[in-house]
Amino acid sequence: MVRYLIERFIYLFISILLIITLTFLMIKALPGDPFTEEKALAPEVLTKLKEHYNLSLSVGEQYLIYLRSVFSGDFGTSMVYPSRSVCDIILDSFPISAIIGLQAIFVSATGGILLGILLQLNNQSRFSPILTLTVLAIISIPSFIAAPLLQYFFAIRWDVLPLAKWGSFSHTILPTLSLAAFPMAVIARLVDVKLSEVLKSDYITLAEAKGLSKFRILFRHALPNTLAPVVGYLGQTSAAILTGSFVVERIFGIPGLGTWYVASILNRDYPLIMGTTLFYSLVLITLIFISDLLYLALDPRLRRRYE
Amino acid sequence: MLRFFCQLTLIGLIPLLSCCHQNSLPYSKKNRLRINFYAEPGTLNPKGTTFSYLNNIYPMLFEGLMRFDQDGKLCTAMADRYTCSDDGKIYTFHIRNAKWSNGEPVTAYDFEYSWKQMLDPHSPATVASNLFSIKHAEEVLAGSIPPSHLGVYAPDAETLVVELNYPSSYFLEELTLPHFFPINRHHPDCFSQLECIGNGPFTLKKWTPQQEMELLKNPRYWDKKNVHLDEIHISFLTDINTELRLFEKGQLDWAGGPLSTGIPTHATSRLNKAGILQTRKSHQTYYYSFNLTHPLLRISQIRKALSLSIPRREITTHITAGNEEPAYHFLPKELSFLSDKEVWLSDEELVQLFNDGLEIVEPNSRQTPIVISYNNLEHHRAIAQTIQQRWKELFDADVRLRPREWKAHISEVAAGNFDVARFSWLGKNSDPYSYMELFLDPHHSMHGTSWQSLHFRKALLHSKEAESPEEALSSLALAEDLLDREDIIAPILYQNVVFVKNPQLQGFHIARFGIVDFKSAKFSTQVEER
Numbered sequence: 081m082v083r084y085l086i087e088r089f090i091y092l093f094i095s096i097l098l099i100i101t102l103t104f105l106m107i108k109a110l111p112g113d114p115f116t117e118e119k120a121l122a123p124e125v126l127t128k129l130k131e132h133y134n135l136s137l138s139v140g141e142q143y144l145i146y147l148r149s150v151f152s153g154d155f156g157t158s159m160v161y162p163s164r165s166v167c168d169i170i171l172d173s174f175p176i177s178a179i180i181g182l183q184a185i186f187v188s189a190t191g192g193i194l195l196g197i198l199l200q201l202n203n204q205s206r207f208s209p210i211l212t213l214t215v216l217a218i219i220s221i222p223s224f225i226a227a228p229l230l231q232y233f234f235a236i237r238w239d240v241l242p243l244a245k246w247g248s249f250s251h252t253i254l255p256t257l258s259l260a261a262f263p264m265a266v267i268a269r270l271v272d273v274k275l276s277e278v279l280k281s282d283y284i285t286l287a288e289a290k291g292l293s294k295f296r297i298l299f300r301h302a303l304p305n306t307l308a309p310v311v312g313y314l315g316q317t318s319a320a321i322l323t324g325s326f327v328v329e330r331i332f333g334i335p336g337l338g339t340w341y342v343a344s345i346l347n348r349d350y351p352l353i354m355g356t357t358l359f360y361s362l363v364l365i366t367l368i369f370i371s372d373l374l375y376l377a378l379d380p381r382l383r384r385r386y387e
Numbered sequence: 388m389l390r391f392f393c394q395l396t397l398i399g400l401i402p403l404l405s406c407c408h409q410n411s412l413p414y415s416k417k418n419r420l421r422i423n424f425y426a427e428p429g430t431l432n433p434k435g436t437t438f439s440y441l442n443n444i445y446p447m448l449f450e451g452l453m454r455f456d457q458d459g460k461l462c463t464a465m466a467d468r469y470t471c472s473d474d475g476k477i478y479t480f481h482i483r484n485a486k487w488s489n490g491e492p493v494t495a496y497d498f499e500y501s502w503k504q505m506l507d508p509h510s511p512a513t514v515a516s517n518l519f520s521i522k523h524a525e526e527v528l529a530g531s532i533p534p535s536h537l538g539v540y541a542p543d544a545e546t547l548v549v550e551l552n553y554p555s556s557y558f559l560e561e562l563t564l565p566h567f568f569p570i571n572r573h574h575p576d577c578f579s580q581l582e583c584i585g586n587g588p589f590t591l592k593k594w595t596p597q598q599e600m601e602l603l604k605n606p607r608y609w610d611k612k613n614v615h616l617d618e619i620h621i622s623f624l625t626d627i628n629t630e631l632r633l634f635e636k637g638q639l640d641w642a643g644g645p646l647s648t649g650i651p652t653h654a655t656s657r658l659n660k661a662g663i664l665q666t667r668k669s670h671q672t673y674y675y676s677f678n679l680t681h682p683l684l685r686i687s688q689i690r691k692a693l694s695l696s697i698p699r700r701e702i703t704t705h706i707t708a709g710n711e712e713p714a715y716h717f718l719p720k721e722l723s724f725l726s727d728k729e730v731w732l733s734d735e736e737l738v739q740l741f742n743d744g745l746e747i748v749e750p751n752s753r754q755t756p757i758v759i760s761y762n763n764l765e766h767h768r769a770i771a772q773t774i775q776q777r778w779k780e781l782f783d784a785d786v787r788l789r790p791r792e793w794k795a796h797i798s799e800v801a802a803g804n805f806d807v808a809r810f811s812w813l814g815k816n817s818d819p820y821s822y823m824e825l826f827l828d829p830h831h832s833m834h835g836t837s838w839q840s841l842h843f844r845k846a847l848l849h850s851k852e853a854e855s856p857e858e859a860l861s862s863l864a865l866a867e868d869l870l871d872r873e874d875i876i877a878p879i880l881y882q883n884v885v886f887v888k889n890p891q892l893q894g895f896h897i898a899r900f901g902i903v904d905f906k907s908a909k910f911s912t913q914v915e916e917r
Contacts, residue, residue, distance in 0.1 A: 110794075110795070111794065111795040111798040111799055111802075112794030112795055112797065112798040113794075113798075115513070116794045116797055116798050116832070117437065117513065121513060121516065122515065122516035122519070122525075122528075124511075124515075124525070124528050124529050125511045125512075125513065125515045125516060125528065128508065128509070128510065128511050128528075129510070129511065129513070132509070132510050160429045161427075161429050161430070162429065162430055162435070163430060163578070163579060163580075164596070172596060172597070173597065228628065231629075231632065235632075235636070236632065236635075236636065243629070243632055243633055243636055243638070244624060244626075244629045244632075244633060245598075245622060245624070245633075246598055330625050330626050331626050331628070331629055332629070333622070333623075333624035333625070333626065333629055335596070335597030335598050335623075339597070339625070340597075343426070343625075346792065346793070346794070348794055
């Protein structure tokens, strides 16, 4: 177990270093810079500004300066919002994205599992095609269409929920739903497929032969074995959901991390691009790590390999 | 079993649907203006102004020497009177008895201090070049002479003397722009989210990053009897569709330009038909520029044929649909010296002109594709597609489209990697020079045509050194004629500021520079006739 953890941490460190290097090189390769403006800056101004931000140095030197400051915990200051440090921006906006993200994960996981079971139990009934179609429809509707549709019905037609902006719990419902829809449908499909496989296995037949209730068979015996792919899927998706979806945040005007992430790229706000990318990858790597640990907890065979 | 799950799902849904219905803000409290910016301003320090529409925050919190009133007349503001020397180069302003929002008096020293700050050689303002009309501004910025030699000095607290490089009748209107606003020299860094010391009609009450800003009427403002709004709420939503929906729901008093990027293309004609779409003229020209190093676009007949064949009326009526006027010259109608008569050629004549040009081209490069680059926004795409189709049908040319992200678009054009590129230009004042100066640099990022003409250069620069105003005008007219004759760009339309507003909102003014002033705005009980 300890060996496993150490191995994992080494990988984590290497990936972070790789991500910093690649992101750094990629943003330098992007056409345009923070000072590319509609009205070209006077050459004198441009030179002075570049000097001020160390941009007149060679890429290698800039890279070393950046690495040094990152390892001393300083991510710099936004170039567009000079009064805010990159850390402040991430600490301010991540909780907002995370609230919606956690709600969306909760809704998609519970909703998806329930829907998956429902699909499986009904696969012989006449509702089956309707249910399957619904799930497929949810998978195929992108969030930039789902979100305005939700806005139209809940905020304009029936006027029960706020249209956009951020504030109370009611502001989080529509974004949560539009964020949760897709993963929920995917999870439902995963559970449906896996469950049909598990329900055909011998130990379920045995359980039925023992005369256990259908409920007990499903939840106590069949479900745990169907959850492995769901955990794996959630591990990857959670990172994207937690750090905020740009599309959903933009449509609902939510001041989350996703908005900053994209704005920083459009503004070529170098320190902020680096900071948000690094933060995103940290969250992603940690969540994959956690889902790996959950795999271990769910599957005794994997555990044995490391003992 | 199934019933159990249905019940479970329903129980789960109940709290979700019935949850707190305390959504919308109290509907339109009297005298509170609710507007939306497409992005959050980077800083409230006027030194941080950019070239973007976020500049709209500054006239609320600050005031320069001059200001446009609600009818668009240029009035004195922080200056209560001014004199101008006979040669038109030296302005002397007498500063009004006014106070900063913290109670300190606004002095001429504040103006001197803040303009020198803009030109600080160590960290200049992005828009520092806008102050280059002041004597020695360029040298001060370059650090070759000390800031004390700048053509701005305050002999006493009430007098500000400004010396210009050349006489400019547009200097006074430039003083209404944020880069000429003062900051309190005793508190030069007081622009945090908690406090902002300004001298404008409103003051900052609260700023929640990324969410909203609340402004209150400034009780210390010198002209507070003409300020009718008590509060301004500014939210920051990027999505223009959401913005319009909020407006239609009554949660915003304004949607569209110049505060955000505009009204969604699909909604303009609907709003126009409903009679609520508002349009105001701006001096902004929308144009396509031709890369003169392209084997086909090198030929002036081909450029002329391409330019003349653009279906301008079709574009303004069906695509932009905001009462825009088609453009036939680069300079805005009001500033142009050329007649705005539409040059019209029949399709046969256009094809003839194009083929004449094609004769000169080497045979093996006659099929070179023409690529239209534009920044990826809905209406730019629609315009490019219309023009692509027209050129394809008429000239049988291989026309392709290349959308790019904005910053990539301008830097690729500056590097010369384009054939035809979309742009729009708004001069910094209503001097024709501020439009044509673009073409002094053959690789300017807003055209990149690589066009060089000694005659044009001479004529344009001469307008600044001319002895008399008449002479200056005639050399500007000559420069415009030289520019127009070459067809190095194809003007398409004159852009308008397009927006919708609360019908009760009146008394605001939109300057040609795309800045809206809410100083004397008010909600009238009578709905304005359109």
